């Protein structure tokens with residue numbers, strides 16, 4: 044178990060880095076945005092995956108500090124590389140107005156100042172809040188549903204887009220989907236990965252996309268690993284796709300090269 048003193052030190056020492064995974068429109072492959080994914084560059088143990096440290100950060104009560112630091116890093120990268128892009132890919136970016144997706148935790152929705160903190164980070168990096176998508180996992184248990192709903196609503200009022208991540212994987216506190224102010228639904232990777240081989244998965248994917256559209260939400264499929272899956276997703280009307288078939292999560296530097304070499 045990771046002690047909270049170690050985690051706090053890691054946050055303060057900026058040992059967390061971000062990988063960015065491009066998202067593209069299913070229809071024409073144009074760039075739509077990026078999801079920021081945290082990695083821990085531990086000085087001794089090397090690269091540690093989020094599945095290991097995110098739950099530990101949650102248990103240690105450090106999610107507010109962690110998210111603020113991650114958001115700051117992501118917004119800085121987005122401002123300097125995407126909104127004020129090098130010449131090499133300025134055209135690609137200018138045409139598409141890409142968004143920046145940041146993962147948040149249910150633990151972020153327990154601090155009343157969270158919307159204000161996020162809005163101030165956007166302001167100081169000169170990033171319009173409407174460009175920022177906050178992803179909340181469907182299965183995350185909301186400790187205080189009333190406060191969480193109030194904070195989600197305030198984030199929405201501040202201009203943030205809200206996304207419900209890994210949809211289909213759980214059946215919990217987010218049954219009230221229709222009552223929460225989301226703007227995007229992300230189909231869980233498990234259904235996308237098995238879509239070609241399982242009629243059940245195909246029905247689930249199609250239903251989620253339709254549910255999203257009926258509620259006015261854009262749908263994003265993650266974990267797209269081949270062209271046939273991409274075609275199926277386009278066929279059912281999915282809006283955005285993300286996955287190894289398009290691009291792996293990359294360091295900011297690698298992503299710059301990826302953008303420069305895009306057709």
Ligand code: G
Nearest residue numbers: 079080081092093094097113146147148180
């Ligand atoms: O990065 P990987 O590709 O292994 O992501 C695994 C999961 O870890 C993601 O689906 C996401 O839910 C979670 N995750 C990654 N980065 C962050 C982050 O910055 N904050 C939170 N709360 N979760 C994250």
Ligand code: G
Nearest residue numbers: 146208209265266267268285286287288292
């Ligand atoms: O936030 P979320 O849990 O949805 O994060 C997405 C996770 O899925 C990250 O861990 C990311 O590295 C991973 N991922 C992204 N694209 C693919 C893919 O095409 N296939 C698989 N297996 N994993 C992917």
Ligand code: MN
Nearest residue numbers: 078146178208
């Ligand atoms: Mn996500």
Ligand code: NA
Nearest residue numbers: 146180208209
């Ligand atoms: Na997630």
